[in-house]
Amino acid sequence: MMGFPERVYEFFERVHHRLKEQKREGLAILWEGLKDAIFGGSDKAARQAPYIRDAIGMQRYMGTPLIACIPLVIAAIYCYGWSTLAILLVTYVVGGIVELTFCAIRRHEITEGLLVTCMLYALALPPTLGRVENWWIIAVGIAVAIVIKEIFGGSGYNIFNPAITGRAFLLLTFPREMTVYWYTPFNPLTDGLGGFVHWSPETAKGIDAIAKATPLGAFNDPNLPVPDLFTLVTGIGRADSLGAGFPLLLLLGGAYMLYTRVIDWRVSIVMIVTTGLFSQFLHFIAPTRFPDGLFAVLSGGLLFAAFLNATDPVTSPMTRRGKWIFGIMLGVLTVLGRGLTGYAEWVTFSILIGNLFTPLLDRFTIPKAYAGPAISRR
Amino acid sequence: MAVLGSLKTFKGGHYFGLFEGTPRGKRLSQAPLPKRAIVFLRQGFSAEVAPLVQVGDRVKTGQIIGKNDPNPQKPSTPVHATISGRVAKIEKLPHPLDGRPTLAVTIESDGQDAWQLLERPTLNYERLSAEELGKILYDAGVTSGGQAGFPTAFATAYGTPERIRYLVINAIETEPYFEATDQLLYEEFDKFVNGMKILRQALGNVQVHIGLGYNKPRIYEELITRLEYYDWCTVHQLLPKYPQGDDAVLVRTLLDLLVPQGGYVTDIQCVVQDVQQCVAAYEAVVEGKPFVERVISVAGSAVKEPKNLRVRIGTPISELLDNNLSAARARVILGSVLRGRDQQSLDVPVLKETPAVIALKEAQPELMPVAGPGFDRDSFTGAYISLPWLKFKRATTSLNGNQRACVRCGYCLDVCPQNLFPAMLGEYCAHDLVSNALEIDLMACIECGLCAYVCPSKIPLLEQIRKGKRQALEEVSA
Ligand code: SF4
Ligand code: SF4
Numbered sequence: 001m002m003g004f005p006e007r008v009y010e011f012f013e014r015v016h017h018r019l020k021e022q023k024r025e026g027l028a029i030l031w032e033g034l035k036d037a038i039f040g041g042s043d044k045a046a047r048q049a050p051y052i053r054d055a056i057g058m059q060r061y062m063g064t065p066l067i068a069c070i071p072l073v074i075a076a077i078y079c080y081g082w083s084t085l086a087i088l089l090v091t092y093v094v095g096g097i098v099e100l101t102f103c104a105i106r107r108h109e110i111t112e113g114l115l116v117t118c119m120l121y122a123l124a125l126p127p128t129l130g131r132v133e134n135w136w137i138i139a140v141g142i143a144v145a146i147v148i149k150e151i152f153g154g155s156g157y158n159i160f161n162p163a164i165t166g167r168a169f170l171l172l173t174f175p176r177e178m179t180v181y182w183y184t185p186f187n188p189l190t191d192g193l194g195g196f197v198h199w200s201p202e203t204a205k206g207i208d209a210i211a212k213a214t215p216l217g218a219f220n221d222p223n224l225p226v227p228d229l230f231t232l233v234t235g236i237g238r239a240d241s242l243g244a245g246f247p248l249l250l251l252l253g254g255a256y257m258l259y260t261r262v263i264d265w266r267v268s269i270v271m272i273v274t275t276g277l278f279s280q281f282l283h284f285i286a287p288t289r290f291p292d293g294l295f296a297v298l299s300g301g302l303l304f305a306a307f308l309n310a311t312d313p314v315t316s317p318m319t320r321r322g323k324w325i326f327g328i329m330l331g332v333l334t335v336l337g338r339g340l341t342g343y344a345e346w347v348t349f350s351i352l353i354g355n356l357f358t359p360l361l362d363r364f365t366i367p368k369a370y371a372g373p374a375i376s377r378r
Numbered sequence: 379m380a381v382l383g384s385l386k387t388f389k390g391g392h393y394f395g396l397f398e399g400t401p402r403g404k405r406l407s408q409a410p411l412p413k414r415a416i417v418f419l420r421q422g423f424s425a426e427v428a429p430l431v432q433v434g435d436r437v438k439t440g441q442i443i444g445k446n447d448p449n450p451q452k453p454s455t456p457v458h459a460t461i462s463g464r465v466a467k468i469e470k471l472p473h474p475l476d477g478r479p480t481l482a483v484t485i486e487s488d489g490q491d492a493w494q495l496l497e498r499p500t501l502n503y504e505r506l507s508a509e510e511l512g513k514i515l516y517d518a519g520v521t522s523g524g525q526a527g528f529p530t531a532f533a534t535a536y537g538t539p540e541r542i543r544y545l546v547i548n549a550i551e552t553e554p555y556f557e558a559t560d561q562l563l564y565e566e567f568d569k570f571v572n573g574m575k576i577l578r579q580a581l582g583n584v585q586v587h588i589g590l591g592y593n594k595p596r597i598y599e600e601l602i603t604r605l606e607y608y609d610w611c612t613v614h615q616l617l618p619k620y621p622q623g624d625d626a627v628l629v630r631t632l633l634d635l636l637v638p639q640g641g642y643v644t645d646i647q648c649v650v651q652d653v654q655q656c657v658a659a660y661e662a663v664v665e666g667k668p669f670v671e672r673v674i675s676v677a678g679s680a681v682k683e684p685k686n687l688r689v690r691i692g693t694p695i696s697e698l699l700d701n702n703l704s705a706a707r708a709r710v711i712l713g714s715v716l717r718g719r720d721q722q723s724l725d726v727p728v729l730k731e732t733p734a735v736i737a738l739k740e741a742q743p744e745l746m747p748v749a750g751p752g753f754d755r756d757s758f759t760g761a762y763i764s765l766p767w768l769k770f771k772r773a774t775t776s777l778n779g780n781q782r783a784c785v786r787c788g789y790c791l792d793v794c795p796q797n798l799f800p801a802m803l804g805e806y807c808a809h810d811l812v813s814n815a816l817e818i819d820l821m822a823c824i825e826c827g828l829c830a831y832v833c834p835s836k837i838p839l840l841e842q843i844r845k846g847k848r849q850a851l852e853e854v855s856a
Contacts, residue, residue: 009743040748041779041836045741048841050716050827051709052397052554052738054834055755055762055772057779059748061787061834064761111782156783156835260760264788318788318801367797370630371822372638375645376854 009035009043026104033103033110062112064262065308068253069119072243075235076123079185081195081203083130084242087138091122094139098146102154111155113162113314114146120163120308121145123243124301125170128181130200137174141166160355161315164305168348179345182211182239189236211239216300216344219291232298244301254307263311266323267330271306272297274331282339290339302334305347315355322361330354385592387617388631390795392828394554394620395756395764395771399677401557401684406565406673408688411491415461415692416727418473419444419481422522423535424455426480431465438462438494440668442517443483448533455522455534460670460690463488474712474726475719482727485692495666503576503663508539511580511663518662519669522730523655524548525625526642530580537644542581546643547574547588548628548652549597552620553714554773556733558673558686563597563653571604573656576663578610581649586611587632591618620716621826625650627795640821654733674698674728678715678736679773680708689728695735696724707740709775716827717840741776758789758832782835790829790839796822800829804839807846812853815846823847 002010012035019028041057076084095118103110121142129138145166149158171178183201186194195201201209215232218224231238235246244250257263280293290296297303310316310330317326330350337346396402420426427444437443437459444457467484498514499506506514512530515521521528527535529542549570551560563570578586590598592615605611614632616622626637628650635646643650651659658669670691677684682704689698695710711718713732728735752762755778756771764771790800799818806815823843830840 036780042747043743044777045775050831054832055757056759056834313787369819369822372636374639375641
């Protein structure tokens with residue numbers, strides 16, 4: 001008597017066995033990956049104590065940030081049209097192909113982290129990359145991100161957050177496409193169905209849809225008006241990266257991830273608060289260079305990065321003290337970088353720098369055991 | 379009155395849900411006498427003892443069948459026949475908990491259950507001296523209990539009664555499926571209180587600290603009323619978080635004392651005993667019965683009818699599980715699901731330190747198990763919605779995930795009750811870098827298993843750490 005899942009499982013096992021027999025190792029790995037994705041590890045049993053294990057597995061763990069991103073994706077589609085989806089698709093297809101190739105060649109398992117990497121990478125891109133002539137840029141960025149991750153040994157061993165690596169690569173290689181052109185998003189107060197019925201703001205409104213700068217870019221450029229608080233908070237009419245312009249939705253997603261413990265407040269909240277306080281402090285000294293705390297937090301993808309990029313478990317410290325230091329470091333670096341260079345993308349670089357320090361932070365913040373000095377019985 | 383109510387807990391740990399097949403609130407029932415008892419000559423904290431009987435000898439229930447001379451380097455406690463009958467076999471068998479070959483005496487029951495009670499002064503126990511009580515407890519085999527033994531003049535723990543300052547009573551059960559000792563507390567409350575007094579007296583009237591789960595207000599009230607006039611007793615209410623019942627964690631929570639790495643609670647002048655030990659002490663001193671019977675839970679998701687039982691030590695678990703398994707493929711575990719050991723054969727006996735026999739359903743392939751809200755799943759994270767009114771959490775041996783490289787999520791650090799760095803410890807131990815692991819306090823690990831429980835990458839951290847600890851101990855003794 002075998003149920004349906006068992007029969008499917010049997011089938012997967014048989015084919016896997018066959019592939020192994022024919023020495024098609026690469027294919028066997030991919031097939032195994034598919035099986036693991038479908039059965040989610042429910043078939044694997046604990047060999048030794050503990051015999052029951054937490055229900056959380058890598059699928060659900062990595063699924064949580066994806067769930068937190070769903071509102072962002074919907075909002076982005078509304079604001080920037082279906083070209084948003086094109087950006088996501090290009091990212092996933094190219095990212096998937098590159099990763100699977102590596103898995104097949106290097107014979108390691110396919111990991112769920114890829115899905116998150118692609119999502120975070122895509123949502124941090126400017127919407128104008130959705131133009132068909134720019135798609136290849138998206139592809140190059142994600143390919144580079146994954147190649148660099150694999151150079152370090154694949155998921156779990158990478159020093160730099162892959163989504164951020166890809167983004168940094170694009171910022172340095174394609175500065176114009178990445179920082180100059182923005183769309184003014186569809187406005188729910190005036191545009192009705194907005195992006196749900198359009199390909200992009202450009203196809204709907206033509207040249208009017210092109211915006212000059214993101215809020216932070218506007219702050220750094222004395223010729224541009226700085227958007228008001230309403231725009232900043234609600235994201236209505238706010239030109240920004242695909243997913244970074246919706247502080248309310250980011251807070252919602254962040255709260256969900258904090259609740260599920262998938263991210264730690266010691267990184268995310270500490271980074272946000274540090275940025276706010278430090279920027280506010282410097283604002284008193286040099287108001288033209290440093291925005292006030294609230295503006296610093298709400299602009300330039302800080303919330304997005306604090307909740308979704310900085311908290312990437314692989315590239316942030318594990319220890320509690322390490323997390324504190326990491327969060328503070330990121331906040332300070334971001335504020336200083338932005339203010340002193342006038343370059344709006346410093347969140348990205350501060351995370352890269354922070355990633356570099358992560359192994360060091362872990363090493364120097366090993367917690368002290370709750371135990372007395374060792375004794376030996378002999 | 380020194381009885382005070384304070385809600386205490388420790389950092390780290392995990393609140394387990396109630397898993398399927400937990401005999402919560404089931405009254406203790408008497409298991410039938412086994413037809414055959416397998417009594418290992420190493421029980422509890424005690425070292426292996428030499429047999430005093432030969433094949434063919436007739437023994438009575440409670441008769442001492444194995445004993446060593448007192449040796450402070452190798453604390454030991456006598457072992458008793460747990461049923462009356464004939465000694466059928468004396469042979470080396472792998473010990474169910476660590477697999478080391480250990481002498482075991484197999485007794486075939488004669489169905490009589492004729493007892494041999496302890497020889498003891500029949501005074502009221504309050505008039506007995508600490509030495510006399512220590513002798514009775516030693517003879518009764520009570521002293522091998524707990525994770526560190528109970529010190530008497532007969533070298534039954536690393537430490538002597540004179541050096542002990544605190545008796546800590548562990549009356550909190552936080553492990554999944556361990557229900558029997560809780561039940562014992564309800565049903566034998568008088569014996570428990572008197573047993574506690576006996577143990578205290580045997581240690582020379584030390585201070586007593588009781589750690590009680592806060593979810594037992596009735597017991598708490600009763601204890602307060604009973605012990606109101608004693609200034610030697612403090613009752614602490616504790617949050618039911620695993621592993622609160624562990625010696626090191628309990629002592630730290632109640633008394634703020636740190637157990638040395640690689641040491642026992644006796645090294646910091648404490649003794650920890652649980653409810654079963656208190657009851658056994660009472661039965662030994664007042665009723666003259668050696669410690670041959672204990673309470674256990676027969677539980678788990680693969681068990682048809684979970685029960686709390688009084689069973690003879692040495693009862694083969696096949697007698698407890700026969701006709702009671704609901705799944706064709708079940709994993710049988712002696713002791714805890716978090717730190718115990720699974721058994722290939724059902725021919726292994728209940729030991730003195732076995733609070734439960736657990737049978738879990740084996741892992742079954744499921745389609746897309748991670749989709750869905752997961753109302754019946756227990757998790758340290760909030761990723762699944764655990765509904766309190768859906769009473770039982772699913773319990774199988776499934777890893778619930780594929781094995782991956784460490785994603786450095788830090789959950790293992792968050793749950794570790796000893797504030798260790800399990801991810802790094804596991805990594806070192808897996809690569810045989812034991813000296814590095816020792817530098818980051820390997821020996822402070824109490825092997826609670828939580829780090830491996832929560833790991834979303836399903837890394838066998840406990841397995842790796844145990845291997846490292848074994849290697850470290852071998853290096854010391856080599
Ligand atoms: S390292 Fe040891 S004490 Fe810490 S959680 Fe793991 S098993 Fe428990
Ligand atoms: S719980 Fe597992 S994945 Fe997370 S840090 Fe510890 S070992 Fe790594």
